[in-house]
Amino acid sequence: MNIKDLPEDENYFTPGHTACAGCAAPIIVRNMMKIFGKDTIVYTPANCLLVFGGTYPYLSWKVPYLHEAFENTGSCIAGVSRAYKKKGKKVTVVGFAGDGGTYDIGIQALSGAAERNEDAIYVCYDNEAYMNTGIQRSGSTPYGASTTTTPAGKKIPGKLEHKKDMAEIMRAHQIPYVATMSIAHPKDFLEKTKKAKETEGFRYLHVLSPCPTGWRADPAKTVELARKAVDCGMWTLYEAEYGEITNIYKPKKKIPVEEYIRGQGRFRHFTPEMVEELQRWVDEKWERLYGEKP
Amino acid sequence: MYEIRFHGRGGQGGRMAAEAYALAAFLEGNYAVSFPFFGAERRGAPVRAFTRVDKEKIRIKTQVYEPDYVVVLDETLIETEDVLEGLKENGMVIINTTKKPEEVRLSRPVRCATVDATSIALDVLGRAITNTAILGAIARATGEVGIESVEKAIIEKFGARLGEAAGKKNAEAARIAYEKTLIGTSQGGKAFVPKKRWLPDVNELPVGGAIGTLQTDAGLVGIGSFIENKTGDWRTFMPEIDKEKCIGCKICWFYCPEGCISMVDGKAIVDYDYCKGCGICANECPVKAIEMKREVRI
Numbered sequence A: 001m002n003i004k005d006l007p008e009d010e011n012y013f014t015p016g017h018t019a020c021a022g023c024a025a026p027i028i029v030r031n032m033m034k035i036f037g038k039d040t041i042v043y044t045p046a047n048c049l050l051v052f053g054g055t056y057p058y059l060s061w062k063v064p065y066l067h068e069a070f071e072n073t074g075s076c077i078a079g080v081s082r083a084y085k086k087k088g089k090k091v092t093v094v095g096f097a098g099d100g101g102t103y104d105i106g107i108q109a110l111s112g113a114a115e116r117n118e119d120a121i122y123v124c125y126d127n128e129a130y131m132n133t134g135i136q137r138s139g140s141t142p143y144g145a146s147t148t149t150t151p152a153g154k155k156i157p158g159k160l161e162h163k164k165d166m167a168e169i170m171r172a173h174q175i176p177y178v179a180t181m182s183i184a185h186p187k188d189f190l191e192k193t194k195k196a197k198e199t200e201g202f203r204y205l206h207v208l209s210p211c212p213t214g215w216r217a218d219p220a221k222t223v224e225l226a227r228k229a230v231d232c233g234m235w236t237l238y239e240a241e242y243g244e245i246t247n248i249y250k251p252k253k254k255i256p257v258e259e260y261i262r263g264q265g266r267f268r269h270f271t272p273e274m275v276e277e278l279q280r281w282v283d284e285k286w287e288r289l290y291g292e293k294p
Numbered sequence B: 001m002y003e004i005r006f007h008g009r010g011g012q013g014g015r016m017a018a019e020a021y022a023l024a025a026f027l028e029g030n031y032a033v034s035f036p037f038f039g040a041e042r043r044g045a046p047v048r049a050f051t052r053v054d055k056e057k058i059r060i061k062t063q064v065y066e067p068d069y070v071v072v073l074d075e076t077l078i079e080t081e082d083v084l085e086g087l088k089e090n091g092m093v094i095i096n097t098t099k100k101p102e103e104v105r106l107s108r109p110v111r112c113a114t115v116d117a118t119s120i121a122l123d124v125l126g127r128a129i130t131n132t133a134i135l136g137a138i139a140r141a142t143g144e145v146g147i148e149s150v151e152k153a154i155i156e157k158f159g160a161r162l163g164e165a166a167g168k169k170n171a172e173a174a175r176i177a178y179e180k181t182l183i184g185t186s187q188g189g190k191a192f193v194p195k196k197r198w199l200p201d202v203n204e205l206p207v208g209g210a211i212g213t214l215q216t217d218a219g220l221v222g223i224g225s226f227i228e229n230k231t232g233d234w235r236t237f238m239p240e241i242d243k244e245k246c247i248g249c250k251i252c253w254f255y256c257p258e259g260c261i262s263m264v265d266g267k268a269i270v271d272y273d274y275c276k277g278c279g280i281c282a283n284e285c286p287v288k289a290i291e292m293k294r295e296v297r298i
Ligand SMILES: Cc1ncc(C[n+]2csc(CCOP(=O)(O)OP(=O)(O)O)c2C)c(N)n1
Pocket: A046, A047, A048, A049, A069, A070, A071, A097, A098, A099, A100, A101, A102, A127, A129, A130, A131, A132, A133, A138
């Protein structure tokens, strides 16, 4: 499965949406939807995607679509999926939640749905902060990033804690499928999406979603940043089935984190010590996931 | 008291301009307040901000509905809405455009100042962020504050956020704009048809508000209806595809956040009705067949 295998004339997320120029989220959503297909029902909680994908009565979605509260993605997709089962209809039920809606406020509903192995797909598009409400830190925000609730200045040097490893938490649920993904690796991205569609039970897809507004980066560099995040080890691509990692991508050449954070205003204040701290975290994660020192 | 309404797009810094202007007025011994109008705006979508200045304490907290001055940071906005709405009889509009005041067409002839703040910002700051340059033009056109106060306010406000050097550069942009501002009278006669809204009564609204796709006299609503929302006027730069060079790899087609690139006879083409000018396609094209060019609007 590669870019050229995607249908050209099927688009379930139309132009006219109001995401910031250069936002990765519509890239993720449009291309995933091409694979999920027309028999899909979509749920979004409160987040950027909800807002830029439609303002009632206008909508970019071209499939049945619903919105409920911020913290309910897990339970809503579970309910929708069961309702369709009862009716004997085969549909793909997908929830697209942000990192705030996943790592923090939505984690209990998500964990419950995963533990019950509900037949639905949960996609976390991870832009590493609460962007819709103006860039507040979340459990996903990386160490040192300046956000409006962790403003780098005299008092604190940005966020004090490291990014929570949400995909590993989901892997620990031993669900049928967990995949971490990047738009910078289209073949991998599409194959994982297809595999998720074809798998039964609870599926968790986690995509890093560069956000030029919140990361204070050049909109043209969105894909480049997604690529560098993987190359430096900040973001790792793997697949896990029932808790076992079955496939993991290792960058051919590991680049220093410094190359990734450069050009992102949220890291502009970094001192050499902070770079070192972030690099230490990356190297530890690397060793944990690849079983060898970088 | 006088009131200013700023029209910009999210991310252009209209709010910071309104605040910095208030600071400049305050530095000259006035009372001043400023605030943005919040909605669900993203970067690129039209937004408004307001400033009020008075010799007395300011008790009024509403949005500005009858401004003395209207400031337009993005000239595409004068095409889509009547920026003169509510402007006082002898009010004035200050527009970021390459045009002379006499070449600008609005709903009625008004006192009009123009400045090419985008070029100034690109020259001095290297970025199309026009919110500081425009302040110089306001000082010049209205005479309400001195350019020195504007410079001071910019250095204080932007310097605190971006560092001293950047603060000074922004003040320089304002000074250049101050010197280059043209003052005259605009043309009138441009007609605006207010956008119709879909306002169903309770009997017309489906249960739960769930709608499929409906054709209404306010246009499409429901599933897929955003297709009628043309986002092309958000652009500052436009991608130009060299057909000769394009190898039809579809990488730009995959990556365009708007989904506005299509493939025709194996070559990529852009639908400029929606393209927001992000530059991702140009950055990712493996054979560099796409170039981002400064948009020239006629
Ligand atoms: C219970 C509740 N708390 C707070 C909000 C306000 N709110 C709406 S969207 C949002 C941020 C969403 O962040 P995230 O899930 O990371 O998605 P993003 O906007 O970053 O894409 C917040 C805090 C809400 N809608 N509901």
